Amino acid sequence: MASDVRWGEFDALFSALAHEDAPLVAARTSRQVTSPGIEVSPAFGRLLHTLAVASGARRVLEFGTLAGYSTIWLARAVGPLGRVVSLELDRGNAATARGHLEAAGVGTWVDILCGPAATTSARLVEAGVPVFDLVFIDADKASMPLYLERSLELTGPGALIVLDNVVRGGRVLAPQADPDSRGVREALAMADADPRLEVAALQTVSAKGWDGFAVLRRVA
Numbered sequence: 001m002a003s004d005v006r007w008g009e010f011d012a013l014f015s016a017l018a019h020e021d022a023p024l025v026a027a028r029t030s031r032q033v034t035s036p037g038i039e040v041s042p043a044f045g046r047l048l049h050t051l052a053v054a055s056g057a058r059r060v061l062e063f064g065t066l067a068g069y070s071t072i073w074l075a076r077a078v079g080p081l082g083r084v085v086s087l088e089l090d091r092g093n094a095a096t097a098r099g100h101l102e103a104a105g106v107g108t109w110v111d112i113l114c115g116p117a118a119t120t121s122a123r124l125v126e127a128g129v130p131v132f133d134l135v136f137i138d139a140d141k142a143s144m145p146l147y148l149e150r151s152l153e154l155t156g157p158g159a160l161i162v163l164d165n166v167v168r169g170g171r172v173l174a175p176q177a178d179p180d181s182r183g184v185r186e187a188l189a190m191a192d193a194d195p196r197l198e199v200a201a202l203q204t205v206s207a208k209g210w211d212g213f214a215v216l217r218r219v220a
């Protein structure tokens with residue numbers, strides 16, 4: 001399709017505007033992970049950084065680390081006096097990400113907790129950790145409703161919760177949606193029904209396809 005070519009041209013233009021350095025490029029292009037290439041785009045990484053800086057976030061929680069690409073963007077936003085906790089199922093991915101975080105110079109203020117995020121996030125709740133200012137939910141989509149619930153236990157008013165992959169090539173609205181797509185749809189419905197949350201959802205196109213993200217602002 002001819003429009004794919006144009007999407008690629010704008011990917012290139014907008015990626016250049018993100019001004020990645022070598023450690024970011026290394027994390028984004030890493031093949032030493034379970035699913036290479038599913039990280040956020042450079043433009044979205046930059047947007048996560050901007051959201052975190054603009055909201056004054058000091059503590060960030062991430063569901064789904066992969067090679068640490070989005071993690072680096074978020075860690076640089078909070079700076080060395082901040083903290084990023086990233087939850088990752090796969091040990092190999094976590095080890096790969098650790099290397100990229102060290103190379104990016106942010107390793108000392110990022111923790112990667114290895115294991116199912118349902119378990120590690122429950123541990124954070126039990127431990128009574130200080131609230132997070134921004135949460136990025138980007139792990140297995142079937143569990144998105146649970147991760148949103150956990151995020152509400154781990155944040156307070158003023159927090160931002162960002163959901164990735166809210167379109168999934170249109171599958172999120174398919175009548176016979178797969179469990180991942182159903183999870184996304186349910187999380188959006190939960191957010192919509194929750195008076196504590198104000199939802200801004202946007203769809204995106206790129207050479208990677210048709211997708212989208214949502215920014216939930218916790219108003220209460």
Ligand code: SAH
Pocket residue numbers: 034038039040063064065066067068069070071087088089090093115116117118138139140
């Ligand atoms: N946020 C990353 C991309 C994450 S890809 C970026 O943009 O750079 C999704 C990640 O979620 C993968 O690394 C996958 O291993 C992880 N994941 C899948 N199921 C999980 C689970 N149950 N608990 C924690 N992490 C999970």
Ligand code: DHB
Pocket residue numbers: 038039040138139164165
């Ligand atoms: C997939 C997961 C993601 O988080 C993403 O941004 C793109 C694709 C996937 O599992 O296919």
Ligand code: MG
Pocket residue numbers: 038039040138164165
């Ligand atoms: Mg994603």
